[in-house]
Amino acid sequence: MNGPHDLGGRMGFGPVAPEENEPLFHAEWEKRALGIVLCCGALGYWTIDESRHARETIPHTDYLRFSYYRIWLTALIELLQRHGELSAQELASGHAQTAGNRASRRLSVDGVAGVLAKGGPTSRPLENAPLYPVGTRVRVLNLQPTGHIRLPGYLRGHIGVVEAHCGGHVFPDTNAVHQGEQPQHLYTIAFDGADLWGQGERLSVRADLWESYVEPV
Structure with missing residues (x-):
């Protein structure tokens, strides 16, 4: 969903100011x-x-x-x-x-x-083979759900390259709303920073995305 938590790439919220020697708790x-x-x-x-x-x-x-x-x-x-x-x-x-x-x-x-x-391990066995081998170019779908999704908004519509296959993992979108784990293949996908931000040559961004978030180019 397009919630207040998804601030990646958004303007107008001021600089990120890490707190030096930040304590575990402030109160x-x-x-x-x-x-x-x-x-x-x-x-x-x-x-x-x-x-x-x-x-x-x-x-x-x-x-x-x-x-x-x-x-x-x-x-x-x-x-x-x-x-x-x-x-x-x-x-x-x-x-x-x-x-x-x-x-x-x-x-x-x-x-x-x-x-x-x-902890809470999310890896699950899958019988079906992954659709996208390492090196495959994929496009992130422009998904706009009202429910839970683990896809950063700034990646929608952009093209990346599959860098690694991470195995099968619980699909959070269904697991969040009592529709079962419905595990899917998970991939690490690399994106060009200049393509995402309009600047940032030699900068790359990697995101772990579920199979249903992308399509072949």
């Missing part, structure tokens, strides 16, 4: 926010793709003024309400009124390290 509440998000994810209601999509659908005027972890918490509230773990009354009062629905999946302190170490 104590951010630590708690991260912990709450991870623990709620362990309940198993949503995938990483659905959680990303929940953040993307925050209104532009809020997303662009919220801090990183406020965006996370705002999306988490939406997810918990969507899946019946948080009511409007509980949100307004700040207190739980009923027991959680999945107490058996509660993440204990001792289990945190194991969950983080496990």
Whole structure:
């Protein structure tokens, strides 16, 4: 979707100013926010793709003024309400009124390290062969979905060259909206910087794109 998160190549947002020696957290509440998000994810209601999509659908005027972890918490509230773990009354009062629905999946302190170490691998076996061998020139489709997509907007319509085949991976567009993993072949595709930006000779950009995002030239 054309959400506030997709700022690549967009003008008018000022320079990128990295913070020297940036701390992991800028406030104590951010630590708690991260912990709450991870623990709620362990309940198993949503995938990483659905959680990303929940953040993307925050209104532009809020997303662009919220801090990183406020965006996370705002999306988490939406997810918990969507899946019946948080009511409007509980949100307004700040207190739980009923027991959680999945107490058996509660993440204990001792289990945190194991969950983080496990991660969330997305590689999946595929029976069909990849359509595009290394070296194939492909054009990125001009996709404009209302749902989740992992295709950067600035690549739409541009031509690149397949540089590597990354195997089969969960397709985030369907996984985000409870339509199943539907894995596809994933490719690393190289683009000419001058073609993308109108400047930047000898600059190249590489993006990992799913097979349904491109077509042969």
